[in-house]
Amino acid sequence: MKKIAILGSTGSIGTQALDIVRQHPDRFSVVSLAAGRNIQLLAEQAREFRPHLISVQTKELAEKIKHELPPHTKVMWGEEGIFATATHPDTDFVISAMVGSAGLAPTLAAIEAGKTIGLANKETLVTAGHIVMRKAKEHDVSVIPIDSEHSAIYQCLQGEDRAAVRRIILTASGGSFRDLTREQLADVTVEAALSHPNWSMGAKITIDSATMMNKGLEIIEAHWLFDLPYAKIDTILHKESIIHSMVEFTDRAVMAQLGTPDMRIPIQYALSYPERVELETEPLDLVKIAKLHFAAPDFERYPCLALAYEAGQKGGTMPAVLNGANEVAVARFLRGDIPFLAIEDTIAYTMGKHRVVVDPGLEDILEADRWARQVAEEY
Secondary structure, three states: OEEEEEEOOOOHHHHHHHHHHHHOOOOEEEEEEEOOOOHHHHHHHHHHHOOOEEEEOOHHHHHHHHHHOOOOOEEEEHHHHHHHHHHOOOOOEEEEOOOHHHHHHHHHHHHHOOOEEEEOOOHHHHHHHHHHHHHHHHOOOOEEEOOHHHHHHHHHOOOOOHHHEEEEEEEEOOOOOOOOOHHHHOOOOHHHHOOOOOOOOOHHHHHHHHHOHHHHHHHHHHHHHOOOOHHHEEEEEOOOOOEEEEEEEOOOOEEEEEOOOOOHHHHHHHHHOOOOOOOOOOOOOHHHHOOOOOEOOOOOOOHHHHHHHHHHHHOOOHHHHHHHHHHHHHHHHHHOOOOOOHHHHHHHHHHHHOOOOOOOOHHHHHHHHHHHHHHHHHO
16 A cells, blocks of 8 residues: 655646545545645545645634644645654655745655655755755655656666667647747737646646746756756657657657657556556547647747756756746746746846856755846736
């Protein structure tokens, strides 16, 4: 029985992870759950899965939810509650699925507590990959990717010599606006941006997919997960999202992982690894699909992808600045404060103002994140 904690249980990854627990109650049990403000859904999850501990954003929300919980479920709030969720002594596997850079500190705490990490929060590695992966090595902790692309690469590398990898190829759907020109992007609406053609995801990651920042963040994440230079990390547009990513080896053999666009597949793989177990999902029918399409990414069409490569190659605190500025810009777009194309302008402006700290500690990263958010908010 694998005992799990979920950071971000009411989000897209969290709810799908709980669906897997629901399908396999003999394999997985829920020890602790952390969410933000969606206390109605969290209370439903607590009553169904009966965790030892839940955490919410504020004390006021904790007071509201406590009367709706099973008798043995404790409720906490704020940073203390999130850390308690991530480090609960009965937990052995932590799904890090909080949105944005807020997932960094509790993920580090879980690593230091010796928990295996199922990583769905890409910002954790984007902002502090050198610290996170070093800590994981020090504490002999496995970091298993949950993103579909990184899960695909992780699966393709099983049993392979990492030294024989020539390059990895991340596939990208192109997002909600993949068929629009730059001119047409000027007036796109929030509602249109949130309509992803292939995947069902949260608002922030859906906008990141439309700008291709999502792929940019994944490039930086892949650099740390698989210990590869950026010159060996490529991206290709693949609108069907059937091939989730590929690995090319030194003999030019290419291995790919294919499947339907269902995030429960990589989530369950991380949870059940090294085993594979049954999953109730639509099977892949290549005859029905008939054709798969591929194209090279256009860096002029998708400037955020170029900005991510630039931030990753500069290193130090620049990826944290990229991420912080993007989070603010996306939030401003979702509020209707700025147009869609201003997202990339905000990020480029903020990066241009930043002086990189080359070998940052955690405090340097947090300060760079704070600075980037202030600059991006004022732009």
